[in-house]
Amino acid sequence: MSAPKSVVYIVEDDPSFRKSMERLIRASGFEVVAFESANSFLKKSSVQRPACILLDVQLPDIDGLRLQQELLEKGYNLPIIFMTGHGTIPMSVQAMKKGAIDFLPKPFETKNLLSAIVKALERDTQNVQEEALKKEINVLINSLTPREKEVLRWVISGKLNKQIAYALGITEKTVKVHRSRVMQKTKCSSVAELVRFAEQANISPAD
Amino acid sequence: MSAPKSVVYIVEDDPSFRKSMERLIRASGFEVVAFESANSFLKKSSVQRPACILLDVQLPDIDGLRLQQELLEKGYNLPIIFMTGHGTIPMSVQAMKKGAIDFLPKPFETKNLLSAIVKALERDTQNVQEEALKKEINVLINSLTPREKEVLRWVISGKLNKQIAYALGITEKTVKVHRSRVMQKTKCSSVAELVRFAEQANISPAD
DNA sequence: TAGGGCATTGGACTTTGGCCCAATACGCCA
DNA sequence: TGGCGTATTGGGCCAAAGTCCAATGCCCTA
Structure with a gap:
C-alpha cells in the first residue's frame, strides 16, 4: 500500500508569482496543480486527496473569500491557505473564522508557507480518513431495514428487549430477531x- | 433558577477608550469589570462565569497576545475578543489560530463588537456547562476503587464477565461484584x- | 403468478448477567 | 490492636440475551 501523494492546488492569477510558487512547492516534494482563476479551479471535475488549496484573495472572477464560502456550502472540506498582496485584518479574521489554515500577506517567508502547507495536508489526511470511515459505516447502516434501525436506536439507549417490544408494540421474540440481525449487519x-458504532453514524438513542 | 449574569472583562490601558467601552457594554445589559493592564487582570483572584475578555493588544506590561497564550497555558478557557489600534494581519491570524472570538481594529462598529460579545458569552456558557458536567462525572469516577476502574474499562470494551475474569486472573463471580458496584457508583x-459515561470521562476501553 | 425481501411469532435450549445471602484475607489508620 | 475499606470467593436463584429450529402474512417485482 503506497501512500497517495499529496496535492497542492494553487489558485493565483499573477502568472509569474504562480509559477514561482509552483516551482517552490514542487521542489519541496508535493504534487502541484495550478489555476489562474477560481472558475477554472471549480471546473476541475475530480479532486485528488489528500490536498489543500493555496488561494489568492484577489482573483479576476470570484473573490478568494467567496470561493471559500462556496466550497464550504458544497461540503468540500479542503483546507485553505490564503495569500494576498492587499489584505486587511477583517479579511484575514473572516477567513480564519471560516476555518482557513493560514492567511499570508505577500511577501511571506518560504518557511511559513511550507509549514502551513504541511499543516493543511495533515489536516486533510485526517479528513480523508474520517470521511472514509463514515462512508464504510453508512454502507452498513444502509443495509439495515427500517425496523432494524428502530430497534438499534432502542438498543443503544440501553433498553431491555422487553421494553423495546412494548415500545414498538411487538413481541420480545421479534425484538430478539431484529436485534441479532443488527449485530450481524453492523x-x-x-x-x-x-453504541460507539451508532455514535459515529450520528444515530441518537431512542426515548 | 435565575440565570447568572454574564461578565465582560475589559483590559485596556487608554482610560478614555476604556471608559467609553465600559459605558457602551454596560448599556447593553452586561456586567463589566475593567482593568488598565494585563497584570492587574491576572491579579484578580476569582473569575465570574460565564464571561469573556475584551482585550487590547497593546498594553503597558504584557502584550495582549502574550496574555492569551498565558491564559491558555493556565487552562483558563475564557473567550477573548481583541481590539487594536495598530494591528497587523499576522497578529490577527495568530490570535484567531489560538481561538480568539474576534479581532477588531479600532475604530470598529458598535454592532460588530456587540455581536462578538454575544458570541463569546454564548461559547463561555457552553464551556461552563461542559466543565460542570465533567466535574460531576469526575466525582463519580473518583469514587471507584482501582479494581473497579479496571473492570469498567473491560466492560466498556464489550467483554464478557468470563473474559474479564480471565484477563484479571480472578473469578467471574468477583467480576460480577465489581461490575455491579461500578453500575451503582456511576x-x-x-x-x-x-459506555457514554466513560467516553465523557475520557476513559478508553481496555484491550 | 411465483419468488424474494421484510416483519412477525413460536418453541426449546444455553449462556450470560444481576442480585440475594455470606465469608475470608490484606493493609492501613486511629 | 480493633475496625474500616478493599479485594476476593462461594452458592443459589431468576431474568435477560443469544441461538438453533420452523412458520406465517404482506408487498413488490420479475
Missing part, C-alpha cells in the same frame, strides 16, 4: 461496540 | 449508558 459483537 | 443502569 459487524458488532457487543452492545458497547454498537 | 449511577448507570445499562452498559450503553456506561
Whole structure:
C-alpha cells in the first residue's frame, strides 16, 4: 500500500508569482496543480486527496473569500491557505473564522508557507480518513431495514428487549430477531461496540 | 433558577477608550469589570462565569497576545475578543489560530463588537456547562476503587464477565461484584449508558 | 403468478448477567 | 490492636440475551 501523494492546488492569477510558487512547492516534494482563476479551479471535475488549496484573495472572477464560502456550502472540506498582496485584518479574521489554515500577506517567508502547507495536508489526511470511515459505516447502516434501525436506536439507549417490544408494540421474540440481525449487519459483537458504532453514524438513542 | 449574569472583562490601558467601552457594554445589559493592564487582570483572584475578555493588544506590561497564550497555558478557557489600534494581519491570524472570538481594529462598529460579545458569552456558557458536567462525572469516577476502574474499562470494551475474569486472573463471580458496584457508583443502569459515561470521562476501553 | 425481501411469532435450549445471602484475607489508620 | 475499606470467593436463584429450529402474512417485482 503506497501512500497517495499529496496535492497542492494553487489558485493565483499573477502568472509569474504562480509559477514561482509552483516551482517552490514542487521542489519541496508535493504534487502541484495550478489555476489562474477560481472558475477554472471549480471546473476541475475530480479532486485528488489528500490536498489543500493555496488561494489568492484577489482573483479576476470570484473573490478568494467567496470561493471559500462556496466550497464550504458544497461540503468540500479542503483546507485553505490564503495569500494576498492587499489584505486587511477583517479579511484575514473572516477567513480564519471560516476555518482557513493560514492567511499570508505577500511577501511571506518560504518557511511559513511550507509549514502551513504541511499543516493543511495533515489536516486533510485526517479528513480523508474520517470521511472514509463514515462512508464504510453508512454502507452498513444502509443495509439495515427500517425496523432494524428502530430497534438499534432502542438498543443503544440501553433498553431491555422487553421494553423495546412494548415500545414498538411487538413481541420480545421479534425484538430478539431484529436485534441479532443488527449485530450481524453492523459487524458488532457487543452492545458497547454498537453504541460507539451508532455514535459515529450520528444515530441518537431512542426515548 | 435565575440565570447568572454574564461578565465582560475589559483590559485596556487608554482610560478614555476604556471608559467609553465600559459605558457602551454596560448599556447593553452586561456586567463589566475593567482593568488598565494585563497584570492587574491576572491579579484578580476569582473569575465570574460565564464571561469573556475584551482585550487590547497593546498594553503597558504584557502584550495582549502574550496574555492569551498565558491564559491558555493556565487552562483558563475564557473567550477573548481583541481590539487594536495598530494591528497587523499576522497578529490577527495568530490570535484567531489560538481561538480568539474576534479581532477588531479600532475604530470598529458598535454592532460588530456587540455581536462578538454575544458570541463569546454564548461559547463561555457552553464551556461552563461542559466543565460542570465533567466535574460531576469526575466525582463519580473518583469514587471507584482501582479494581473497579479496571473492570469498567473491560466492560466498556464489550467483554464478557468470563473474559474479564480471565484477563484479571480472578473469578467471574468477583467480576460480577465489581461490575455491579461500578453500575451503582456511576449511577448507570445499562452498559450503553456506561459506555457514554466513560467516553465523557475520557476513559478508553481496555484491550 | 411465483419468488424474494421484510416483519412477525413460536418453541426449546444455553449462556450470560444481576442480585440475594455470606465469608475470608490484606493493609492501613486511629 | 480493633475496625474500616478493599479485594476476593462461594452458592443459589431468576431474568435477560443469544441461538438453533420452523412458520406465517404482506408487498413488490420479475
